[in-house]
Amino acid sequence: MWKEFRxxxxxxxxxxxxxxxxxxxxxxxxxxxxxxxxxMPPIGLLLGKVxxxxxxxxxxxxxxxxxxxxxxxxxxxxxxxxFLNNVIDFLIVAFVIFILVKQINRFKKKETVAEPExxxxxxxxxxxxxxxxxxxxxxxxxxx
Numbered sequence: 001m002w003k004e005f006r007x008x009x010x011x012x013x014x015x016x017x018x019x020x021x022x023x024x025x026x027x028x029x030x031x032x033x034x035x036x037x038x039x040m041p042p043i044g045l046l047l048g049k050v051x052x053x054x055x056x057x058x059x060x061x062x063x064x065x066x067x068x069x070x071x072x073x074x075x076x077x078x079x080x081x082x083f084l085n086n087v088i089d090f091l092i093v094a095f096v097i098f099i100l101v102k103q104i105n106r107f108k109k110k111e112t113v114a115e116p117e118x119x120x121x122x123x124x125x126x127x128x129x130x131x132x133x134x135x136x137x138x139x140x141x142x143x144x
Contacts, residue, residue, distance in 0.1 A: 028093060035089050055081025 008014065036053065044050045054067045057078040064070035070077055120129045126140040136143055 027096075028089070031092050031096070032089050035085055035092060039088070040085060052081040052084050055079075055084070 040052050044052060056067050056070065057080065058064060058070055059076040059078065062073075062075060064073060064075065067077070067079070067081075119132055121132050121134075121144075122128070123130050123137040123140060123142065123144065125142040126137060128137060128139040130137050130139075130144065134144060
């Protein structure tokens with residue numbers, strides 16, 4: 001059983017998948033940092049100095065001065081600002097993956113489909129289809 005598992009784990013597809021997951025996780029951190037630290041501050045500034053990560057709805061009915069205070073108090077919260085940040089993260093990652101796959105497909109070797117050899121030709125006299133190796137047309141009996 002151990003040998004069978006080792007053979008499965010060492011197959012090319014499994015190793016490629018593992019490498020892809022590791023690189024994807026690192027890329028996700030970069031995108032999250034880009035969204036939270038570079039993209040969202042200017043958008044928040046344009047929308048009236050709003051910090052999306054601090055947007056929430058308090059379900060307890062009490063008023064808290066910040067998300068941190070409400071979280072520390074254990075209040076039930078709907079953190080829609082964090083959700084918006086995550087949606088933007090996802091959209092950026094999906095767009096970058098789309099661009100990468102599009103470029104990879106562009107550089108992939110195009111598979112040429114070979115056209116099959118013709119099996120018939122046209123008789124120049126009666127314009128009927130004739131076998132390629134025929135020396136006389138079966139329709140008009142002309143020599144080809």
